[in-house]
Amino acid sequence: MTEAIWTTISANLQQRLEPGHYKVWIAPLAGCFDGTELVVHAVSAFAAGFVRDHFLPAIHAAAAAVVGKDIPVRITDAPVPSACRTVREDGVAGSEAGQPEAGQAVSQGRARDVSKSVPSLLTVPGGHENAPAAPLVAAPGRSWQPSAPLRLSPAFMAPASMAPAHAAPASGNGQYALPLRYDDAAFCISARAWRHSFEDFVVGPCNELAFAASRSMCKERKGADILFLSSSPGLGKTHLVQAVGQQLYKECNYRAPKVEYLTAEEFASRLVMAFKGNDTDRFKSRYRETDVLLLEDVHFLQGKEKIQEELLATIKTLQERGSKVIFSSSFMPRDLQNMSGELVSRLHSGFLAVIDRPDRAMRKKIFTEKARLSQVTLPEDVSDFLAESLDSDVRQIESCLHNLALKAKLLRCGITMQMAWEAVQYYAPCEKKLDLEKIIAYVSRGYGISSSQMCSKSRKRDLVVARNTVFFLARKHTDLSLEEIGTIFGRSHSTVIKGITSLEREMSRETSLGRQIAGAISLIERNGGIISPS
Secondary structure, eight states: OHHHHHHHHHHHHHHHSOHHHIIIIITTOEEEEOSSOEEEEOSSHHHHHHHHHHTHHHHHHHHHHHHSSOOOEEEEOSOOOTTOOOOOTTSOOOSSTTOOOTTSOOOTTOOOOHHHHSOOOOBOTTOOTTSOBOOOOOOTTOOOOTTSOOEEOGGGSOOGGGOOSSOOOBOTTSOEEOOSOOOOGGGOOOOOOOOOOSTTOOOOTTTHHHHHHHHHTTSSSOSOSEEEEEOSTTSSHHHHHHHHHHHHHHHTTTOOOOEEEEEHHHHHHHHHHHHHTTOHHHHHHHHHSOSEEEEEOGGGGTTOHHHHHHHHHHHHHHHHTTOEEEEEESSOGGGOOSOOHHHHHHHHHSEEEEOOOOOHHHHHHHHHHHHHHTTOOOOHHHHHHHHHHOOSOHHHHHHHHHHHHHHHHHHTSOOOHHHHHHHHTTSSOSSSOOOHHHHHHHHHHHHTOOHHHHTSSOOOHHHHHHHHHHHHHHHHHSOOOHHHHHHHTTOOHHHHHHHHHHHHHHHHTTOHHHHHHHHHHHHHHHHHHOOOOO
8 A cells, every 4th residue: 555655656756856856866765654654765865865855845745645635754764664665667566575675776677567576565446455456557458668657546546636637547457547747736836945934034124125025925816926026146036036935835834836946047948948849838838837936037038039938928827827926137127138028018017126235234133143043153243343344245244154154163163353354355345345447447457458458349258258247346336327337338238238147147157267257256356345454
């Protein structure tokens, strides 16, 4: 009985997860359900930890859908009990009769007739636990294929209230093929392990509106159906977007609505793959039938006409079915260039929430709260100094605090002012503000080109990278508008946006060029404002 339940759960997971994720992490697992708890056995401690961190929500939801109620799920690397064996994808049963246990390596090519290799543990329809078991067989007229869905007794299918909309027909021997897809919303939760929550988000005047708007998206279907979060990098957009996903999951007690979370770049690449694989129907079904769509860095879609058309159609469908959509971007919708007018209009149609840079009091509050969450003792004078010195973004604040905590742990001492001084040198300017003239001078010196070359019409790669670096730093460290920055270089503000987006994308990919750019920016920022203690 436990074997069939885990097989059903595993098959459902196969339909909901990426094929590569399922094959590598889920297929090797063995499951044992004793009526009160589902114990999932992994092949090693590492595998158990990875599955626990990344796939536990999906396993929880699948188990609830199959069993009909919420049950505890425990993931372990302990050996599989002999009384609890599971059928592997290659058709080999574990444990008895000299067969390898679940989790052990099974050599390829050992797939055999399932009626011979799998003990009959499934009850016949309408029977009881001690009744003779019906053999597990392939559909009439078809040979056994290891990757084909197993055929189970109806007794182990999901409850009637969770039945799929289009179940496969019953075979002649009274057995049923597993459904390809459940329509039950309880099962349709993303397998992503949410890293951020509302509880560890520090709220202040600079972000309280965005925080409140994000919380409202987790309530019942009322209010705005689209939320657009905008801020400079590192101020909490991703934190809030992921917090929405986690809160939806928590409030629904593991029966959350279907949530899709991805970046605009991932959306574009998956659509391109769907076009190449002639699988656009599946792509559309996945993203147009979700309950909540969380899409980050929407400015990546600038200039990508076909992707914009698909996103626009997706938004229309989601709004018609009452779903909610949250976007994030480093730019406001009005600043997005080479975007469909109708798409920009849709982005404008929801609630726009801007996250501003934290002031000194807010930065100190962030340091204090992050130190508390990390169980780090931060002296008052050190907290004041760090809040005064680091005025760039929250990500920088967290990184500095983590470095200080690690250094104190390695040295086995408390955090001191001297340690804070040393740490601050590796972060953004603290006592001087970079202006555009200094930015151009530092970039010119760093890249070995003249300011006149940078302002020229040349499209040489090194000049374009240098020019984009100035755009990036000017937007980050000055109060100049995009139009004003572009005017100085004889460019339009759309060119400035495109340059900043291109630079951010290159750095996020961590390529050789991206690392060089990030290093140059870090050096320019240090030279522009950090003053060491005497």
